[in-house]
Amino acid sequence: MLYQFFEWNHAAMAPLRAVAEATRSLYSSPLNPVSQTEFGRSVAAMAELFERTTRMYAKPEFGLDETSLGGQRVPVADKPVWERPFCRLLHFERALPKGRQPDPRILIVAPMSGHYATLLRGTVEALLPYAEVYITDWTDARKVPLSDGRFDLEDYTDHVIEMLRFLGPDTHVVAVCQPAVPVLMAVARMEEDGEDCAPSSMTLMGGPIDTRINPTAVNKLAEDHGIEWFRDNVIMHVPYPQPGFMRPVYPGFLQLSGFMSMNLDRHLIAHKDFFWHLVKGDGDSADKHRAFYDEYNAVMDLTAEFYLQTVEQVFIEHALPKGTMMHRGRPVDCSKITRTALLTVEGENDDISGVGQTEAAHRLCSSLSDDKRVHYLQKGVGHYGVFNGSRFRSEIAPRIIDFALTHGRDANKAQAAKAAPAPKGRRSDTLTDDAPVAVESDAVAGPIAVAVAAKVGAARRLRKPRGA
Incomplete structure (x- = not known):
């Protein structure tokens, strides 16, 4: 009720x-x-x-109307090119100048963890000058009629496989946070089946591949509660007159309450400051507050089966790193990945996916040669900073583009490389930027975080890279 x-x-x-x-x-x-x-x-x-x-709050718009190509501003239009009841695939179509060589084709798999794909607006914006960008636009479960069926973690993996097949060979996939697990599962399945459409590279960013490593507070509480607690306390049915009436979901408003409680003091201060900005006539600061909270407060429901399966298999049973993960009755074997190059990215201060949890993908992909694997640790950023903000634009995005150009099969990659930004380092270099962690670092906590956030309170752990 x-x-x-x-x-x-x-x-x-x-x-x-x-x-x-x-x-x-x-x-x-x-x-x-x-x-x-x-x-x-x-x-x-x-x-x-x-x-x-x-x-x-309604679902925000991407609002990316133009980008820069070689110093020239060109229009951009986001167009759906593939659609299912629970997801659309958006293509950010650029008006390319005549004679421009093809850019890498990148599929960004956005997290389905409560916020809309527009939370990755900055991610898309940073990659647009150098790539053909596509992104998964997940649908609010309360908008999907019950007659359209279920949607769970295996369906999520199937959707990733279908989209990679739709885009064709020589696609590069980027998974942000929660989808790191289903993307790795999808690539393993495609490699095992010898599919030509297996991506040329995959980039996993701040994802919970193995939450036994440097477990965060929310990881520990997930194990302490067990799956039955989540099933009994956070699963509800969509009320009338929503299109998804009677669909069992994990509600977005509960998600948002959890997010807020994790940093309640900061949110209260932000709203107090907003009030005084308005009184003093500080329009710029007030507009920044509106823009952030228009995005932050816009949340979507998750299907109960997807939420519970993710909590149980990823955060409680650790099925993927233990080798017990199944997909459509077949075991998921990441050692079958031999052609798809792997880049993992982590944030030093990530309190959602601890340092080492994403890097664990390299141990699972044991058959990859050394020249096809890179791990990068970004110093001075939290979870949000792994995929957004100034350090993402200047340090992480160039590495993603460079990695795609290096491992693409496209014959024109050498020509395209001339337009790509040059990264400042390779392999496991770390930076020395000591700026504080962004307030928004918990903005895309995985499905697990919000269910236990009220009990976590203000507890936040800043982790150092191993050996530091």
Whole structure:
């Protein structure tokens, strides 16, 4: 009934939100002399703060309308090119200048862990000047009718395989956080079956390949609770009149509550600062707050079967590193991967996927030659910084492009390499940037994190790389 109460409460607040929005408009209108006073700005600020903290946020837009190619700005349009009930594949189509050699084709597999794929807007933006970028756009489970069937971890893996087949040979796949496991499973299956469409390279970023290594607080609590606790406490049915009525899900609002509780003090301070920015007329700071929370507060439901299977097999049983992971009745054997080059990326201060959890993929892919494997540890960043922010743009994205160019099968890769940014190092180099971890570092915690976040409180562990 909790989901129903949430919906009823939101509906009951609708008249108050309408009053708040009318009040904000009245006291911020330039035609109202009071709007120029501190009193008027304070009333408008309180009204806006109330409206924003009680609304349900819609799915954001990517908003990537252009990019730079060789110093020239060209238009970009995101177009769906493949679609299933639970996912669309978006292509960021660039208006390429005539005569430009083909760029690497990159499939970004976004996490299905509560937030929309638009959380990777910065990831896409950084890669667009150097690659043909595609991204998985997962559907809110409460929008999918029950008649469209189930969607679990094996279905997720099947979707990755289907999309790689659709894109064809010489595709490079990038998995951000949670999808590191199903992407590795998909590549292992395609390699074992000898498929030509197996990707030329895969990049796994901040993913929970083996959560026994440097376990974070949420990893430990997952094991302590057991799968039955999650099944009994966090699985609910979509209420009427949503299209997915009666579908069992892990609700997005519960996900968001968990995220908030992990850093409640920071969120309270951020909202207090937002209020004073509005009172003081600091429009730039207020706009940054709006932009971040428009994204952060937009959450989606996950199907119960996907959520529970991920928690059980990835975080409790550690099925993949133990060699017991199954896909459609067949064991997943990562040692079958021999052609797809592997790049793993971790953040030194990642409190969601501890240092070493993603690197573990190299031990599983034991048949890969040394020239097809690279591990990179980015110093000074948390989970969010692994795929977004200034260090991602300047240090990590160039390595992804360079890795794709190095291991692509495309005949024009040498020509394309001239346009690619040059990385500052190779292999396991680490950087020395000591800037603090971003506030948003927990923004795409895997499905497990939010279910136990209320018990985690403010506990956060900063980890150093082994040997440091």
